[in-house]
Amino acid sequence: MSDDLRETRVLSAVVSLVDSLLDDFDVVDLLTELTERCAELLDVASAGFLLADPLHQLHLMAATSERTRDIELFQLQAEQGPCIDCYRSGEPVLVADLGAQIDRWPRFVPAATQAGFAAVHAVPMRGAGVVLGALGLFDTQPGELTEADRLVAQTLAHIACVAVLQEHPPTLATVVSPLRSALTGRVVVEQAKGFISEVLGVSMDQAFRLIRSHSRSRGEHLTDVARRLMRDRHTRPELVRALTELARGQGQQ
Known part of the structure; x- marks a missing residue:
């Protein structure tokens, strides 16, 4: 190059x-x-x-x-x-x-x-x-x-x-809150990856790509989609169906 x-x-x-x-x-x-x-x-x-x-x-x-x-x-x-x-x-x-x-x-x-x-x-x-x-x-x-x-x-x-x-602003007094927020978001994403991997029978890499693709196509935050998967029983079935269709469209099912 x-x-x-x-x-x-x-x-x-x-x-x-x-x-x-x-x-x-x-x-x-x-x-x-x-x-x-x-x-x-x-x-x-x-x-x-x-x-x-x-x-x-x-x-x-x-x-x-x-x-x-x-x-x-x-x-x-x-x-x-x-x-x-x-x-x-x-x-x-x-x-x-x-x-x-x-x-x-x-x-x-x-x-x-x-x-x-x-x-x-x-x-x-x-x-x-x-x-x-x-x-x-x-x-x-x-x-x-x-x-x-x-x-x-x-x-x-x-x-x-x-x-x-x-x-x-990045001062010693203010870094704690955003650090905790970022780390908490990552934990939820990891949980959602594992859930989708098990439910759809795909790899963890594939599960992450599905969740990420879904969030981006709808203009949602990745962590918000992950939280819905793990914490909202009412919207979870619809979201799992959407990810299943996305997986099929990508030839992952």
């Missing part, structure tokens, strides 16, 4: 995402789109966002695939890996060859390589002078991030912070 074409694609992505911030947006949906843009613009296999709660416990907010989701969750369970170190240090952690880091992360490296990943990079999400989380970039081939790649990744991480904190 030429430098001019790459610059155009990056600027187009940033403009599109900032436009979303200026409109009524759903933070979980936007962070998911950010992971997709990361994978596309940085030419890596996948990406994921980890966000810390007020007690400094990290939670998965978005990922481009279930494989990425699983390895991010493994990092949290094992309490080791590039994203964990990035959050703790507040500095980028760039790992071009994961296999060479077995001594550093003896549990994470075998799990990540078994999942097919050969390189992992992480950049911090900062707001209000504190580290709010980490953006993880996963690739199936060993390789470095260029300076341009690092700048793009950090820019997208900054946009993620703005998305999470936009409800209030």
Whole structure:
């Protein structure tokens, strides 16, 4: 890809995402789109966002695939890996060859390589002078991030912070409420994914795409649709029927 074409694609992505911030947006949906843009613009296999709660416990907010989701969750369970170190240090952690880091992360490296990943990079999400989380970039081939790649990744991480904190000016006193709101929304989305996966007999990835497609086609927030699925018994049957029809239309049933 030429430098001019790459610059155009990056600027187009940033403009599109900032436009979303200026409109009524759903933070979980936007962070998911950010992971997709990361994978596309940085030419890596996948990406994921980890966000810390007020007690400094990290939670998965978005990922481009279930494989990425699983390895991010493994990092949290094992309490080791590039994203964990990035959050703790507040500095980028760039790992071009994961296999060479077995001594550093003896549990994470075998799990990540078994999942097919050969390189992992992480950049911090900062707001209000504190580290709010980490953006993880996963690739199936060993390789470095260029300076341009690092700048793009950090820019997208900054946009993620703005998305999470936009409800209030980013001060230490005001980050707690939007952080809790974002994390709660992600939990509801995960519950809805599991419910639709079981009811329709589709994968978790497919279930998420169905819920997301339905919400976007109707101009609804992703988390609002998820809450209706999990908490509104009156509208749930109609919503399940709509998702079933959508799955059939996409050839997923």
